[in-house]
Amino acid sequence: MSEKTILVWFRNDLRIHDNEILVEAIRKADKVLPVFCFDPFYFRTTQYGTLKTGNFRAKFLIESVQNLRDTLRGLGGELIVRMGDPVQIIPQLAEQYQVAEVYHHREVAFEETNISSKVEAVLWKIKLNLKHFIGHTFYHKEDLPFPIKDIPDVFTVFRKKVERDSDIRPCFETPTAITVPSIADAGEMPTIAQLGLTEPVDDSRAVMQFTGGETEALQRMNHYFWGSDKLKAYKLTRNGLLGADYSSKFSPWLSVGCLSTRQVYWEVKRYEQERGANDSTYWLIFELLWRDYFRFMFKKYGNQFFKAGGFKGEAPEVSANQDELFEKWKNGQTGMPFIDANMRELNATGFMSNRGRQNVASFLVRDLKVNWTRGAAYFEEKLLDYSPASNWGNWAYVAGVGNDPRENRHFNIIKQATEYDPKGEYVKTWLPELKDIPAKLVQTPFALSINELNMYHVQLGVNYPGFIAETTEKILPVKV
Structure with a gap:
């Protein structure tokens, strides 16, 4: 009787603990073939001009896949790593290793499910089943x-x-051993450069240094x-x-x-x-x-x-000059310190606090009136912890086109800044040009006189941006 081999296609399940596809494959097969594909689809430019995966997340992903390989090797196994389209790679490996079945975890966002469907269709042509498991919730x-x-x-x-x-x-039990077929070419881990990206630079101001795995x-x-x-x-x-x-x-x-x-x-x-x-x-x-x-x-x-209208079908109003406003927002050049600090942290580290995310999203959509999907796409590129449902779901929520029973959710940025950064420590960490402004004034440099700005060594429009004019009337009257 011939041995049974099951191919385990890893995607966003890079672990051996509580991993049903791995446990079930080990239980039902004589040999298990673990595979991960670095799919070029996730390293392309989107319709928004952003990357689907930026360098911080790419580095984290490489570290995570390497750690999975190391762990599997420690159990007597191996992880085949390939760069390329899984629609081609998974069926090719299945035939090469005479695989009986392919296991993977089901995804929910349409791009991910579309990839699964294409792999499933090709496997079906060679009389193989792609078995779907649910393991992300x-x-x-x-x-x-x-x-x-x-x-x-x-x-x-x-x-x-x-x-x-x-x-x-x-939870499913963590495997203690794994048997794999004889693997001639496990494949090399790609470098950041091979994925078309530059090596990210660590910033000492980061909340922590995240290592994948x-x-x-x-x-x-x-x-x-x-x-x-x-x-x-x-x-x-x-x-x-x-x-x-x-x-x-x-x-x-x-x-x-x-x-x-x-x-x-x-x-x-x-x-x-x-x-x-x-x-x-x-x-x-x-x-x-x-x-x-x-x-x-x-x-x-x-x-x-x-979609801009989300599942409610009606998109928020957008401004005529949203291209210009979006550029200032994403580069931390709006002149609103709390927004700029958060965006500069994101750009420098790939991370931003939950409080920060809600504020910068509200500011982009409600104050600058920029199409919220552009902000969501920018986060998709930059965030270390990006996942489609959480990112796009939260953005739709803030934009009022998703799961929010309240209409026109609008954060008062200055009130939020003074409540959550009362001493100005966060703003001064990421905007050192404002370090000399007293805490009670640092969130609103645009409200200071020329003499005060000179006293604090700040020149708006020179070493720190002037405030974006479109929102000045709405925000300036707020008492701080």
Whole structure:
């Protein structure tokens, strides 16, 4: 009787813990063939003129795939790495290694599902099955108290019903050994340059230095929960702007699946048993539930989340000179310090706080009146932790064309800046040209007189941008 080989196609599930496709392949096959493809589709220029993957995330991805390979090798296995289109590579490897079946995790955004469909069609022609698994969410789709088409469009309704009527499944066991076929050419890891990008430069002001891979992900979770014991204060600190531990910082690892959301959930439950439950332990789960929600909503509405009108069908008003305004926004040159600081942090590190993201998105859409999809596409390029559902779902939410019951959500940027950066430490970290302005004035340099600006060594339009005129009337009267 011939041996059975199953090909495991890794995508955004770069781990061995809580990984059903790996566990099932090891259980059902004599040999397992793990494969990862660096697909050129994800390293092209989009219709917005942005890259689908910027250099920070590309570096993180390379590190994550290398770590997965190292881990599999430690179990007696291997990871085949290829650069190219999986529509060609997966069937070719399947034939070469006489594979009986191909396993992968189902995605929800239309570009990712389209790639799966193309691979499935080619495999079908050679009489092979592409088996789909669900492994990116807390709640399994089959355990929801409603079909996908009936998922509530308001998060609170969804949350209350799943918390009451659904359970989160236990994690899959972590494999301790893996048997692979004899592999002649496992392939080389690509360099950043081979992906068409430049090596990113580390910035000492970054909240932390993120390194890709499951090993780092589990170490970070252990540090945040157990080593630093910061989980107990998460709800109080989560709106921070500086430093590594004001929030979990799990998102980059979650985005490529180096960390399982379900693993995080059960670790929180263990923490609650050993150190006590409180608002903070619940709130971390609450925030991660949004990830589930957006993935399910993408399943419900498909590519409507990528359109300016979202699934509500009516796009926000846009200004005539949005090209110019967008350039100033993305380069941190708006003259609004809180916005500029956040955008400069993003550009320099690939990361931005949740509080920052909400403010810069609101400012772009509501104050500058730029098409929100341009901002979402820019985040897609720059963010270390980009994932389609969370990114586009959140942008649609802020733009008022997605899952928000309130119309015209509009952040008062100065109020937000003075509340979350009261001493101006964050702004001065990323805008050192404003370092001499007192904390109570640093968020509004455009409101200072020429004499005051001279006293603080600031020249608007010279060493710091003047404020974007279109929004001056609306924002300047706000009392700070």
